[in-house]
Amino acid sequence: MRQRHSHKGCLFLPAARSFEEATWRPATDIYRTPGGWLAKFELAGVRPDDFQVQLEGRVLILRGTRRDWLLEEGFHYHALEISYSSFERRIEFPVPLEEAEVRTECRDGMLIVRIQLQEERP
Numbered sequence: 001m002r003q004r005h006s007h008k009g010c011l012f013l014p015a016a017r018s019f020e021e022a023t024w025r026p027a028t029d030i031y032r033t034p035g036g037w038l039a040k041f042e043l044a045g046v047r048p049d050d051f052q053v054q055l056e057g058r059v060l061i062l063r064g065t066r067r068d069w070l071l072e073e074g075f076h077y078h079a080l081e082i083s084y085s086s087f088e089r090r091i092e093f094p095v096p097l098e099e100a101e102v103r104t105e106c107r108d109g110m111l112i113v114r115i116q117l118q119e120e121r122p
Helices: none
Strands: 028-033 036-042 051-056 059-065 086-092 101-107 110-116
Touching: 028 086, 051 101, 051 110, 059 110
Parallel strands: none
Antiparallel strands: 028 036, 036 110, 051 059, 059 086, 101 110
């Protein structure tokens, strides 16, 4: 039996998945702000040079890689719970983002993406 999922009343719709399935997806919080949106991604251990943010239509895309930069010669793992690999998050917003101003900030293991929408003109 095939299940149907209704998106009626949902603020965010699932964005199309990429062809490559990412190994892990950073946890994300989304906030509506007076002038746009704020997305907060948990990226502990990811260096700023190892990710990129882009907008495509209504979709915010975060791609990157978390590397195990502490691994040294002679180390043998005992337990591994942290995912080290490529990642991708795609968040679809209910409004077009083409004209939006985007600012990013890394703070305490978090990536903060501020999306300022253009004011509507009468």
